[in-house]
Amino acid sequence: MKHWWYVPLALVTLAVGVWVTNPPALRANGEDKHEIEEVGHAHVPAPLEYADLLMPPSVWTDQAMIARGKEIYAANCAVCHGEHGDGKGPAGQALPLKPSDFRDRHAVAEMRDNYWFWRASEGGTVEPFKSRGSAMPPWKGTLSVEDRWAVIAYQHTFSGHQGPHVPWEHPEMVQMGRDIYRMACVPCHGLDGRGDGSVGPTLSPNRAPQPRDFTAGLFKLRSTPTGELPTTADLFRTVTEGIRSRGGPLTLGLSGYRIMPSFRHMPEEQRLELVEYVKSLNQEFWARQDVKTVPVPAPPPETPERIARGRQLYADAECWTCHGRSGRGDGPSAPTLKDQNDFPITATDLTEPSRFKNGKTPQDVYRTVMTGLTGTPMPSYEGALESEDAWDVVYYVLSLSPHANRSRHAGGDEGPQTPQ
Amino acid sequence: MGQAARVYALSIIGVLWLSAVLADEAPISGNLKVVDPAASTLTIETTSQGKTRQVTVEIKPTSRIVRFVRVGTSFEEQRVQLTDMKPGWVVSVTTRHEDGREVAEVVKIIFER
Numbered sequence: 104m105k106h107w108w109y110v111p112l113a114l115v116t117l118a119v120g121v122w123v124t125n126p127p128a129l130r131a132n133g134e135d136k137h138e139i140e141e142v143g144h145a146h147v148p149a150p151l152e153y154a155d156l157l158m159p160p161s162v163w164t165d166q167a168m169i170a171r172g173k174e175i176y177a178a179n180c181a182v183c184h185g186e187h188g189d190g191k192g193p194a195g196q197a198l199p200l201k202p203s204d205f206r207d208r209h210a211v212a213e214m215r216d217n218y219w220f221w222r223a224s225e226g227g228t229v230e231p232f233k234s235r236g237s238a239m240p241p242w243k244g245t246l247s248v249e250d251r252w253a254v255i256a257y258q259h260t261f262s263g264h265q266g267p268h269v270p271w272e273h274p275e276m277v278q279m280g281r282d283i284y285r286m287a288c289v290p291c292h293g294l295d296g297r298g299d300g301s302v303g304p305t306l307s308p309n310r311a312p313q314p315r316d317f318t319a320g321l322f323k324l325r326s327t328p329t330g331e332l333p334t335t336a337d338l339f340r341t342v343t344e345g346i347r348s349r350g351g352p353l354t355l356g357l358s359g360y361r362i363m364p365s366f367r368h369m370p371e372e373q374r375l376e377l378v379e380y381v382k383s384l385n386q387e388f389w390a391r392q393d394v395k396t397v398p399v400p401a402p403p404p405e406t407p408e409r410i411a412r413g414r415q416l417y418a419d420a421e422c423w424t425c426h427g428r429s430g431r432g433d434g435p436s437a438p439t440l441k442d443q444n445d446f447p448i449t450a451t452d453l454t455e456p457s458r459f460k461n462g463k464t465p466q467d468v469y470r471t472v473m474t475g476l477t478g479t480p481m482p483s484y485e486g487a488l489e490s491e492d493a494w495d496v497v498y499y500v501l502s503l504s505p506h507a508n509r510s511r512h513a514g515g516d517e518g519p520q521t522p523q
Numbered sequence: 524m525g526q527a528a529r530v531y532a533l534s535i536i537g538v539l540w541l542s543a544v545l546a547d548e549a550p551i552s553g554n555l556k557v558v559d560p561a562a563s564t565l566t567i568e569t570t571s572q573g574k575t576r577q578v579t580v581e582i583k584p585t586s587r588i589v590r591f592v593r594v595g596t597s598f599e600e601q602r603v604q605l606t607d608m609k610p611g612w613v614v615s616v617t618t619r620h621e622d623g624r625e626v627a628e629v630v631k632i633i634f635e636r
Contacts, residue, residue: 109527182591182598183633193591193598194633197550197615199571234573238552238613240634 144203144210145231146279148375153221154335155394160267162252163259172257175250179242180258188261199236200227205261212262212273215379216255219268223251270383280380283373287366292317296384306362311441311448311479312348312460314363317384321443323476324461326396329483332387334394338378340462342366347458360458397473397485402465405498413499416492425450425480430503436480443478451481453503468497551578551625552615552633558608565605565630567614578625580616586627590635603632611636 148154162168176184183195188205195202205211221229223246227237242251259268270276285294291303296317303314315322324341325333345365366374382388403409417423425440427433430453437450456463461471472493475483484493553569556577563582568575582588582605591598613634618625 177593181593186596193600194615194631197552197617197629197631198633199550199552199615233570236552236569236571238615238633240613240636245636 144214145235146213147218147231148372148379149215149217149221150229151336151339151375153217153224154375154379156217156220156248157389158216158220158252158255158268159392160269160389162256163267163269164265165256168249168253168256169260171250172253172255175246175254176257179246180254183239184258188258198238200232200238202239205258206263208262208264209275211259211264211268212275213278214268215270215276216268219255219258220251223255269386269389270379271386277376277380277383279373280376280378280383283369283377284380287369287377291363296381309446311444311446312346312362313442313444313446317381320385320387321478323478325474325477326399326470327474328395328397328485329475329477331395332385332391334396335375335378335382338381339374342369342374342377344462346460348460397470399466399469399473400490402469402497403491403494405465409495409498410502412492413495413497413502416488416496417499420484420487420496422496426453430454430500440480442480448479453500454505456501456504463501465494465497465501468500469493472496550615550617551580553578553613555608555610555612555614558605558610560606563605565608565614565616565627567616580618580625580627580630581621582627582630586630588627588630588632590632608632609635 149156177186181192183192183198183202184190184205185192185195185202190202190204192202203210222232222239224241224243226239226241227233228241232239246254264272266272274281284292284296288296289300291298291300291306291314293299293303293314297319298314298316300314307313312323320332322333322337324346325331325337327333327337341363343366345361346363347360348362366377369377423434424436425432425434427437427450432450432452434450440448440450442448451459456468459467459471461467461476471481472488473483473485475481475485484496488496551567551569553567555565556568557564557566557579559566564579565582566577566579568577570576588603588605588608589600590603592601612632613636615631615633617628619628620626
């Protein structure tokens with residue numbers, strides 16, 4: 104056969120032609136086809152405004168809630184997520200971002216409850232889902248909080264898991280945060296978060312502050328009323344800013360008089376993952392139904408009259424007994440102060456705002472005055488001081504620093520920049 | 524025409540045919556921004572790779588617009604007229620290129636609000 108090689112040549116040409124002319128099909132909006140095979144779940148932390156919206160553990164197994172969720176699911180979700188939760192509903196088939204398959208127990212185990220609630224509330228209107236072409240509607244305007252909990256509880260049943268969907272049932276939820284914790288936090292806070300790491304106690308031998316025991320539920324730096332657990336944003340702020348202090352010889356390596364380093368350099372997503380792990384060490388975070396914070400109103404203008412009133416309030420409230428007449432932390436009670444573990448604790452030197460543990464902006468100091476520092480002798484003045492009075496005290500305290508006006512008006516030096 | 528030329532011609536035809544068959548359009552999904560029955564078009568706001576843009580899709584007589592109606596434990600397609608569609612609805616559209624335009628094949632209504 105004279106031209107036998109024509110046939111293989113034609114086949115090769117055909118194959119090359121198909122390969123060249125059939126690149127990933129382009130969408131009208133420029134996305135290539137490979138990207139459209141993704142499913143709707145991504146392991147990303149819920150943003151701070153959703154981070155404290157944890158589902159009460161009892162909801163997951165509450166048959167009435169599950170039945171209520173089933174009805175809502177059938178009416179609103181099944182068309183995309185499928186009657187059996189497999190993500191194969193008729194409307195979901197052609198979506199660029201495939202609806203989540205709730206039968207995938209590994210993927211479901213990774214989904215934290217606040218993430219799940221965030222997804223149900225905002226749908227595909229938020230990143231990273233928006234950029235990936237999610238068509239999921241936001242349900243927050245249509246379904247009440249309880250309705251969303253109910254439908255999530257029903258969706259959870261598809262995974263086959265019988266108990267509550269919480270980190271102590273599914274450690275996968277906080278795996279990333281735990282890995283970060285083990286690399287960054289164990290030396291001070293210990294493997295189990297009990298504040299018993301090998302390095303921490305040496306920073307301030309036999310004195311407060313000692314590394315936090317996350318399992319005990321006593322958190323100093325909060326925006327919540329005294330004795331309550333902090334918000335996720337509070338924990339995030341502490342991780343971001345670190346904790347400033349009078350320091351000591353062993354804290355010289357930590358910049359800015361910090362006794363806990365700042366993790367500002369860590370990507371925000373990782374800090375959020377870390378905080379989610381820290382929360383998982385204390386089940387009480389899931390027991391609270393409503394997270395209330397002590398409001399920090401907009402600061403009024405600083406005036407000499409306000410500072411003078413603050414000076415009087417400082418005297419009347421006997422702040423001087425600990426902090427001293429001149430605010431240097433040398434009041435008559437200062438040598439006797441102890442924390443909740445009976446460790447001696449120093450009264451804060453108010454002339455050094457850059458070393459305030461809870462931040463040095465007027466809002467930070469206001470928050471400290473009104474919430475107190477749980478586990479220390481510093482009480483909460485919420486209820487004892489009106490807001491205007493508290494601002495007077497704040498401005499008086501900040502006036503005690505010789506550099507107060509200059510640093511405040513210049514936007515501060517290296518002190519914490521607290522998001523408000 | 525020699526045998527070689529015939530083989531090449533057939534190969535090229537085959538390539539073109541296969542390309543047309545395989546190069547299907549991925550669906551577009553997003554919010555309906557404009558419904559224009561006069562021009563028989565839908566304009567959809569869609570986001571991908573971080574970019575939001577509006578895509579206008581032509582509705583031809585062969586195009587199907589459907590919503591899904593629950594019947595027992597399953598869903599059935601129900602045809603919808605272009606004039607019944609409302610801005611704000613979430614849709615998913617499969618399209619084909621035709622003379623440089625996007626022509627709808629199936630418009631699936633995901634969410635009506």
